[in-house]
Amino acid sequence: MLETSLSAVLGLIYIVVGAVTVWLIFHASSRLKDKGASAKLVQGHRIGGYIFILLFCVMTYYMVMKIKDTPDELALRPLLHMLLAMLLIPILFIKVLVARYYKTYYSVLMPLGLIIFSLSFVIVMMAVGPYFLRKATIKDVALESINLGTNKIDIDAARILTEKKCSKCHGLDRVVGVQKDAKGWLASVNRMRALPSSGIIESDVPTIVSYLVSQTTVVDDKGQMTAEGLKNAGKGLVDTRCNKCHDLDRTYGAKKSADEWRSTVVRMVAYSGNNGLFKTGDDEAIIKFLAETQNPDAAEKRTEMVAKASSSGTSLLGSEVKAPVIPKPLSPLNASAIILVLGGVIIFGVMMLRRPGNLPLGIALASAATIPKEDISITPSVKSSVKLPQPFAPDPKKSALVLQLARIETQTPNAKTLRFLLPQGEQFSSRPGQFLTFQWMIDGKKAVRSYTICSSPTQQSYIEITPKKVDSGYVSTFLNEKATLGLTVEAKGPSGQFYFDENKHRKLVLLAAGSGITPMISILRYLDDRCLSTEAILIYNVQTSKDIIFEKELNRLKENLPNFRYVVSLTKPDKEWRGSTGRISQALIENNLKDLNSFTFFICGPRQFMDSLTETLKSMGVAEAQIKVESFGGRPLVESSSVSSTGTKPIESATATEKVERPAVTKPLIISDNNVEFVRSRKQCLVPPEKTLLEVAEINGVTIPFSCRQGQCGTCTTRLLEGDVTMEVENGLDPELKEEGYILTCVGYAKGKVKLDA
DSSP: OOOHHHHHHHHHHHHHHHHHHHHHHHHHHTTTTSHHHHHHHHHHHHHHHHHHHHHHHHHHHHHHHHHTTOOSOOOHHHHHHHHHHHHHHHHHHHHHHHHHHOGGGGGGHHHHHHHHHHHHHHHHHHHHHHHHHSOOOEEEEEOGGGTOOEEEEEHHHHHHHHHHHHTTTSOGGGTTTOOOOHHHHHHHHHHHHTSTTOOOOTTHHHHHHHHHHHHHOOBOTTSOBOHHHHHHHHHHHHHHHGGGTSOHHHHHTOOOOHHHHHHHHHHHHHHHTTSSSSOTTHHHHHHHHHHHHSSHHHHHHHHHHHHHHHHHTOOSOOOOOOOOOOOOOOOOOOHHHHHHHHHHHHHHHHHHHOOOSSOOOOGGGGGGGSOOOOOOOOOSOTTSOOOOOOTTOOOTTSOOEEEEEEEEEEEETTEEEEEEEOOTTOOOOOOTTOEEEEEEEETTEEEEEEEEOOSOTTOSSEEEEOOBOOTTOHHHHHHHHTOOTTOEEEEEEEEOSOOOOTTTOSEEEEEEEGGGHHHHHHHHHHHHHHTOOOEEEEEEEESSGGGOTTHHHHHHHHHHOTTEEEEEEESSOOTTOOSEESSOOHHHHHHHOSOGGGOEEEEESOHHHHHHHHHHHHHTTOOGGGEEEOSSSSSEEEOOOOOOTTOOOOEEEOOSSEEEOOOOOOOOOOOOSOEEEETTTTEEEEOOTTOOHHHHHHHTTOOOOOSOSSSSSOTTEEEEEEEEEEESOOTTSOHHHHHTTEEEGGGEEEEEEEEEOO
């Protein structure tokens, strides 16, 4: 077992490590703007946590070893100490489980950590507090003769233990005064320990033997009784033998020479009748003790000492010098101890080091198992319905989220990642690759833009987007150059059919250019957070090495995800570049892939990039169903949200990240004598030929949120109160909403008179 002093020191180290670990995570949380420093602090917190758990396992082992052989019920304090330690085990297990596998529940880590530290502090202080507060008497006891070296014991604690154990079978007078060396006491204690009701466990033996040796015998280096030992034994014999016939005042009040004491002791031994009261050698020890302490000279000296102490007010009792505490060697581990330690190490070690396969994520992502909407043929009328599940479709009945900008991180010279905090208590669910539609207020004007969510859907407290600055871009320039912390914005969504589904997509090829990396990084982060074993290959095309967005994150994911690799190809490489060059081509794809038909291809980037790669993949024999293309990006998109009388708007080029409004590309549909009533806006309007309901709303100043203008995102979903509407496509419309009478205004055409809830 552990020496008390070593156990106390180990407990204090345990508390210090816990305190430092708590401080590190608090300090990391306060330095979120400095990503490098925050990451180092978090790493230090993680290392401190591992040390903390290791120390806990060591101390738990010794606690179990100390109490496992105790036949008596535990006292209240050690019982409470053990219960609190056992309570700490499941809490530690849950914290490691969440930290390693369930990142969705990261919000509980801080409370769990504080509970663990508080419980640990109480547990340690219950054990070491009394040790440091009380005055311990430490004494050296030589046990070389039984191969235990020099033992350090706390006399008070050892005395209490000896009295408790030895008084179960006989009185202490049987122990006091017995003349034995260390070997003799060890044999006696082991003999007593073998008795069924002794209650003496193995760890008690060294302490009891050390106490008995220190109180009754003193031996020299050869194990022989010294004069002091003989004297101590004689006093014990006088105290326990002489009072059998008379009180001790008669003995200690006498003053005799050595010969006189010998005659007296021989006479007393004869009176006992050799009934076992005296053992061989007891008479010599008694005679020597009385001859040295009860002669006339010694009595006179004691009288002088008493008089001097009385007049000076001092004490006759000396104080022992405390010897330094030297840790006692640990006892060898037995089989049960080895099993206990190895079990704890294996359990926590596996949790810390091994990343499992697909693990459930909980309520927030419970609908992830729902099968997404399949490709369907276009239905001509809103009145017909198709029952197809479509998770995470935008809900037009739900109010917009109000997000607050909390962090800005530079990715490249013209791209920044913006982190927005969700409202307190707000529930938000999305799929990796989907986007949000934002309504920005810039210089008093409203501008609607859609941006891909680049953070993982498992994050429940924030949403990140990474807008890339577009030449002459109104919103993108503002977000990269003027956005400040505390900025608030309304957002609706999530929207979009371009997302990863782990139930369908077993192998992924992510083809991205420029800011088309944003849905891809969301997918990869999701794989990391869910610990999925999905095979993923990213081929990323940018101009220069300075244009690689999320470069550090990609390197981190490459280390974390065993089945992920990526290739970057530069169109304008510098002299130091040693990787691939040029645009993504058939040759580049073939060099990095085998068995194309087993992969699902996600393509995102400028429109020309996506169209070209789509045709390339088809020419390579990839089925169209295996190709998923982001529907927004690359084509000229509308920049300003202000609408002129003709319905035309200034144009800017936008990427897949900034999905901006653009004129719809629709087939001519000649409709006459049609009109629409916008009920909430209290407006009745004629519908010009070839105009969608969204365009009619814009011309007449009726606000309907929109984004893609292709019927893909669902942002413009509006309830049809009366009439009939024909839609060119319905991919962005949730079947359940369709049953309730909702339509997509961006691709919807009125047939006769219609009423809209707008």
